[in-house]
Amino acid sequence: MVDFRMPSLGADMDAGTLVEWLxxxxxxxxxxxxxxxxxxxxxxxxxxxxQPGQIEKFLVELNxxxxxxxxxxxxxxxxEAKPAAVAPAPPPAPPVAPPRAAPAAPPITPPVVTPxxxxxxxxxxxxxxxxxxxxxxxxxxxxxxxxxxSTVTGSGPGGxxxxxxxxxxxxxxxxxxxxxxxxxLDLDAMRTxxxxxxxxxxxxxxxxxxxxxxxxxxxxxxxxxxxxxxxxDTRVLFxxxxxxxxxxxxxxxxxxxxxxxxxxFEPAQxxxxxxxxxxxxxxxxxxxxxxxxxxSLDDLMSRMRDLIQRTRAGRxxxxxxxxxxxxxxxLGERGVEALYGIIYPPQVAIVGIGKVVTRPWVxxxxxxxxxxxxxxxxxxHRVTDGHAGALFLAxxxxxxxxxxxx
Amino acid sequence: MKQETIKAETIEMTYREAVRQALRDAIxxxxxxxxxxxxxxxxxxxxAVSHGLLAEFGPExxxxxxxxxxxxxxxxxxxxxAGMRPIVExxxxxxxxxxxxxxxxxxxxxxxxxxxxxxxxxxxxxxxGAGRQLAAQHSHSLEGWYAHIxxxxxxxxxxxxxxxxxxxxxxxxxxxxxxxxxxxLYNMTGKIxxxxxxxxxxxxxxxxxxxxxxxxxxxxxxxxxxxxxxxxAAENIEAEVIDLRSLRPLDDxxxxxxxxxxxxxxxxxxxxxxxxxxxxxxxxxxxEAFWALDAPIGRVxxxxxxxxxxxxxxNAAIPQASKIIAAAKSALGRA
Numbered sequence: 001m002v003d004f005r006m007p008s009l010g011a012d013m014d015a016g017t018l019v020e021w022l023x024x025x026x027x028x029x030x031x032x033x034x035x036x037x038x039x040x041x042x043x044x045x046x047x048x049x050x051q052p053g054q055i056e057k058f059l060v061e062l063n064x065x066x067x068x069x070x071x072x073x074x075x076x077x078x079x080e081a082k083p084a085a086v087a088p089a090p091p092p093a094p095p096v097a098p099p100r101a102a103p104a105a106p107p108i109t110p111p112v113v114t115p116x117x118x119x120x121x122x123x124x125x126x127x128x129x130x131x132x133x134x135x136x137x138x139x140x141x142x143x144x145x146x147x148x149x150s151t152v153t154g155s156g157p158g159g160x161x162x163x164x165x166x167x168x169x170x171x172x173x174x175x176x177x178x179x180x181x182x183x184x185l186d187l188d189a190m191r192t193x194x195x196x197x198x199x200x201x202x203x204x205x206x207x208x209x210x211x212x213x214x215x216x217x218x219x220x221x222x223x224x225x226x227x228x229x230x231x232x233d234t235r236v237l238f239x240x241x242x243x244x245x246x247x248x249x250x251x252x253x254x255x256x257x258x259x260x261x262x263x264x265f266e267p268a269q270x271x272x273x274x275x276x277x278x279x280x281x282x283x284x285x286x287x288x289x290x291x292x293x294x295x296s297l298d299d300l301m302s303r304m305r306d307l308i309q310r311t312r313a314g315r316x317x318x319x320x321x322x323x324x325x326x327x328x329x330x331l332g333e334r335g336v337e338a339l340y341g342i343i344y345p346p347q348v349a350i351v352g353i354g355k356v357v358t359r360p361w362v363x364x365x366x367x368x369x370x371x372x373x374x375x376x377x378x379x380x381h382r383v384t385d386g387h388a389g390a391l392f393l394a395x396x397x398x399x400x401x402x403x404x405x406x
Numbered sequence: 407m408k409q410e411t412i413k414a415e416t417i418e419m420t421y422r423e424a425v426r427q428a429l430r431d432a433i434x435x436x437x438x439x440x441x442x443x444x445x446x447x448x449x450x451x452x453x454a455v456s457h458g459l460l461a462e463f464g465p466e467x468x469x470x471x472x473x474x475x476x477x478x479x480x481x482x483x484x485x486x487x488a489g490m491r492p493i494v495e496x497x498x499x500x501x502x503x504x505x506x507x508x509x510x511x512x513x514x515x516x517x518x519x520x521x522x523x524x525x526x527x528x529x530x531x532x533x534x535g536a537g538r539q540l541a542a543q544h545s546h547s548l549e550g551w552y553a554h555i556x557x558x559x560x561x562x563x564x565x566x567x568x569x570x571x572x573x574x575x576x577x578x579x580x581x582x583x584x585x586x587x588x589x590x591l592y593n594m595t596g597k598i599x600x601x602x603x604x605x606x607x608x609x610x611x612x613x614x615x616x617x618x619x620x621x622x623x624x625x626x627x628x629x630x631x632x633x634x635x636x637x638x639a640a641e642n643i644e645a646e647v648i649d650l651r652s653l654r655p656l657d658d659x660x661x662x663x664x665x666x667x668x669x670x671x672x673x674x675x676x677x678x679x680x681x682x683x684x685x686x687x688x689x690x691x692x693x694e695a696f697w698a699l700d701a702p703i704g705r706v707x708x709x710x711x712x713x714x715x716x717x718x719x720x721n722a723a724i725p726q727a728s729k730i731i732a733a734a735k736s737a738l739g740r741a
Contacts (some may be wrong), residue, residue, distance in 0.1 A: 137669045137700040156701065156739045163669055163700040 002051045003059075003071035009040055009321040010197070014148040016040045017065040018072060027055045029075065034317060036072065041189035043285075043314040045321055053077040067148050134161035141166045147173065190283040201345050205260075206381040209340050210389045214397040215361055216241075217371045222403040236301045239330050242353045242375070244300055244406045245399040246328050247271045247292035250349075253392045255384045256377075257325045259346040265383045274324025274344065275304060277311045286327050286344060287311055287320035297406055332356060338374040348380035349389075351396070373400075415600040422592040424566045424602075425455050425531075428573040429493065431603075433459070433467050436491055439577060442469040442478055443495030452497050453533055453592050479505035479530065483513050483582075486528040491577050496532040498540075499548045499586065505530075513582040514557030525580045529573065535588040535626045535676055536724050542712035545720070547676040549586040549625070550683035553653040558582040560654040561607055564591065564628040566598040568651060571605030583607070586653075588626030588676075610657035612664065616646035619734050620664040622687055623674035624650035627706075627725050631674050634730035645734060653683055658690055665695045672704035672733045674725050679707035704733040 006016050020037035029035055034046040035055070056074040060066055134142070134149050138161045142149050145166070152169045154161035201207075219241055227235040250257035250271050258267040271293040274286035289295070289303055310316055326347055331339045332355035341350035354374040361370035375396060379389045399406060419427075432439045441456060447470040450457030460468040471478035475496055482494040496502040502509070513526045536545035553560045559579060563569045569587070576583035613628065614635050623631045628649050635645040646664050650656065665671050671691055675684035684705045691703055709723045 135669075135700040136697045140697040157736075160701075160739075162739070 001056060002053065002075045002077055004035065004049055004051065004073040004075050006038065006060075006066050006068050006070045006072055007047060007318050007322065008068040009038075009045055009318055010193070013040050013068060013193075014151050015065050015067045015146075016045075018060050018062055019044060020062070021058065022046075023055050025055050025057050029053065029055060032319075037315075038318070039186075040321075041186065041193040043186065043190070043316065045316050045318050047318040049075065051075050051077065065146070067146070133158060134166075135163060137163040138166045141170070145170045145173075187279070187281050187283050190279070190285070194284055197344060198342050201342050205343050205345060205348075207343060207378050208381050208386055208389065210377045210379070210386060210393055211338060212375045212377075212390075212393040212397055213372050214375055214400050215363075215370045216356060216373050216400050219400050219403040220356070220371050234298065234302070236297050238356065239332070239353070240297055240301045240304060241400060241403060241406055242330065242351070242373075242396065243273055243275065243289065243292060243304070243328050244295070244297060245396040246326065246351050247273050247289075247295075248399055248406070249392055249395040250326050251293045252395055253388065255388055256349040256379065256392050258348060259325070260348050260380055260383055261346050265348065268325035270325065272323050272325045274327035274347070275307060276327060276329035276341075277308055279312060285311060285316070285321075286324060286329070287316045288324040290320070290323075326350070328353065330354075332373070338376055340376050341378045343378055343380055348383045349392075350378045351393075352376040352378070416597040417600045418595060418597055419566065420592065421566055421569045421587075421594045421596075422453065422455055424570040424598060425563075425573070425587060425592075426457070426459070428570050429456060429459060430462070432491075432493070432574055432577055433463055435574070436577065438489065438491040439493060440467045440469060440485075440490065441493045441495060442471055442482060444471055444473055444475075444478075444497055446470060446495050451495065453587075453589065455587075455592070456495070475501050475504035476508055479508040480512065482528050482530070483508060483516070483526050486526045486582075487516065487524050492528055493573070493577070494528065494530045496530060498544045498589075499532050499534040500543050500546055502530075502532050502548070509552070509558070509582070509584070510555055514555050517581065518557065526582050527577070527580050528582045529576045529585060530582065531573075531585045531587060533589045534586045535590060536708075536713040536720055537590040537626070539715060539717055539720060540589075541715040545589075545713035547625075547708065549584075549653055550675065550677040550681075550686075552584050552586075553656075553683055553686070555654070558584055558654065559607065559652065561585045561652055562625040562650065563587065564625050564649055564651070566594075566596050567602055568605060570598060570602045572607050572651075574604040575607045579607075586625060590626045591629075594629070608652050608655060608657065610651055610660040611649045612646060612660070613649045614645065614647040616644035616668065618644045618646075618668055619670040619672065619738060620646050620648055620661070620668045621672050621674060621730065621734060622648045622650065622661060622664075624653060624683075625676065627674045627676050630725060630727045631730055634727040634734065637727065637731055638734055641735075641740075643734065643738060643740070650687075656687065656690065658694060661687065661691065662695045662698075665691055666698045669698050669700035670734075670737045671699075672706060672730065672737055674706045674730055676708055676724055678710050679705060680710060682707050701737045701739065704737045706730050706733050 016038040019039045023029060023035045029049050030052045031050055032048050035049050036047045037044050038047050053075040056076045058073045060072045141163055147166055147169050149161055152161050152165050155165050156162040254267045257271055258265060270291055272288035272290050273292040274288050276286045278284055287307055292300060327344055327350040329341045330353040332353055335355055337354040339352035341352045343350050356371050356373050358369050359372045360367050375393060377389050377393050429441060445452055446456045447460040447468045479494055482492040485492045513528060517525050534549055535547050549560055561572050563572045614632060621631045631647050635647050638645050646668055648664055673684040673687050675682050677683055684707050688703045706725045706729045711723055713723055714720050
């Protein structure tokens with residue numbers, strides 16, 4: 001029997017609300033199947049299972065908010081016999097802590113630890129605060145009220161979290177009283193999440209920035225020819241080219257593709273390019289295009305369309321949220337020529353793509369009008385240096401000048 | 407508590423006088439009771455507690471002894487085993503070490519060693535604490551050591567009511583009871599009910615209720631702690647002051663109820679810090695009220711030096727209100 005747990009969908013996520021089951025007990029699921037919808041600060045996310053098997057039972061009621069790592073359901077793996085009448089009772093789902101008696105004579109009961117930091121199945125971003133200092137009273141109150149201590153700001157000596165800090169957090173969490181909001185995007189919450197992630201990035205990651213201008217005239221011509229034969233809904237937009245270019249370059253320069261965790265860089269095996277998607281009303285998210293380096297341009301385009309559509313509708317899959325290995329942000333459509341991104345931790349690089357502008361350009365000793373974009377790289381100096389960054393950017397530029405290789 | 411009972415008639419007296427009244431009362435009420443110790447008769451006691459009692463009750467009941475703590479404490483133990491109710495006075499806790507063998511190996515152990523055939527219903531009073539410039543052989547606070555010993559009870563009367571009322575209750579106990587009178591309390595004057603009488607000897611008392619921090623203390627430090635609590639109140643910190651009263655057994659229930667409420671604790675103990683009674687109280691809080699704590703437990707104890715003679719150094723060596731205030735603020739993160 002395997003627990004299907006509330007996954008962490010990013011460094012900023014501490015808890016999620018289970019809003020919908022897309023399976024029922026008895027259903028067979030395979031790896032990658034979407035089994036539930038969970039609402040987070042980033043909106044409603046479709047959660048996939050990493051464990052094939054048969055859904056045994058649900059452990060958490062709909063619309064309850066539970067910490068990351070909380071078992072949501074049990075999945076019977078293939079080959080596991082159905083148990084006799086009595087199945088081993090699952091651990092009670094937090095945040096409902098067992099009542100503890102008031103201080104009594106020999107209170108030897110071991111503390112019940114809420115599995116707030118329990119490892120969740122997919123490799124995910126580390127918590128923003130590892131092992132916050134908190135008083136016993138604060139911990140007990142947090143446990144009773146289902147508060148994740150990493151969401152609490154400590155006011156005690158050395159930043160320790162005190163009872164009053166948790167009390168304050170409890171009232172803050174309780175403040176928006178159960179407003180019946182349909183599952184979807186909560187822009188306020190998203191803003192909070194962006195604030196946390198970006199502040200952490202600027203606090204922890206020593207960024208360096210490089211800029212590179214690329215003549216993409218050849219790409220434009222190539223794309224126009226290609227699209228001429230395609231129906232409008234399958235045409236490839238220019239924006240897909242740099243994404244593919246970044247994916248291929250990341251494959252060649254693996255130091256830009258992966259995560260910086262626990263003071264060391266872990267290169268990722270696959271290249272999942274996070275695509276920064278602006279959301280009407282002021283949100284931003286960067287879900288992953290999985291294995292972008294392996295996709296044909298047509299596939300990449302259709303995946304991108306699907307991703308953008310679902311993101312704006314507020315339905316992204318858990319794996320898409322949690323595992324981009326590098327991010328691409330394009331503001332070309334907004335008329336911006338260059339953007340210098342902030343790395344989304346624990347990633348180590350973000351590539352910015354500006355709009356295509358027509359500029360006087362020197363080719364073979366003569367000046368002519370050419371389509372040019374400004375690409376930027378924000379790199380994590382803990383992992384790479386400007387030299388490597390320059391090679392990486394140049395590689396993307398080279399690919400954009402030979403679009404048939406994309 | 408006694409002090410809460412509203413009595414129409416109160417009288418003013420010193421702590422010394424309250425203890426003397428307790429002695430007089432016990433000697434009058436029970437013919438088995440007698441007082442024995444160095445200079446308790448003709449000299450009237452080294453702190454004048456028994457002044458006048460020899461004239462009042464005669465040498466049978468008020469007995470001067472040679473300078474031999476082990477000898478007369480042993481005599482008191484024998485008398486108690488034989489049916490008397492002796493009160494042995496030791497001049498200071500420092501001198502009591504000469505009688506430690508009698509207290510630990512005999513008085514505390516006889517009930518166990520005799521298979522419950524004998525008990526030692528003995529009361530031993532002694533002076534403890536610093537502040538009178540009596541230097542390093544007369545000024546220590548070793549009651550915490552005695553509180554380590556199973557088989558005896560250890561009391562620390564800090565108020566007029568307890569000075570007046572603990573002795574009689576202690577005399578009713580079938581086992582040895584040690585009463586520690588802090589030397590700085592003898593001259594303390596206050597109002598007490600004219601008919602004040604026996605009090606319980608197994609409960610701690612909340613001397614000042616408060617919501618923010620528990621200041622746990624006993625004996626001479628109680629008044630410094632109350633002074634500190636008053637000063638803290640001016641800064642909007644409401645300290646609860648617990649007077650332990652009995653150091654063995656400790657009244658865990660009162661301590662834990664207070665800490666559960668305030669979630670902060672500082673223990674004030676005139677003993678040296680290492681291995682102190684404060685350490686025992688702190689550990690019990692960790693054992694029994696860990697999940698109520700909102701900050702590390704603080705301690706204000708004596709500096710780990712022989713108590714110095716010069717007044718400024720003596721004052722610097724022992725707990726003072728200023729140190730208690732600082733420790734309370736530190737525990738509350740307001741330092």
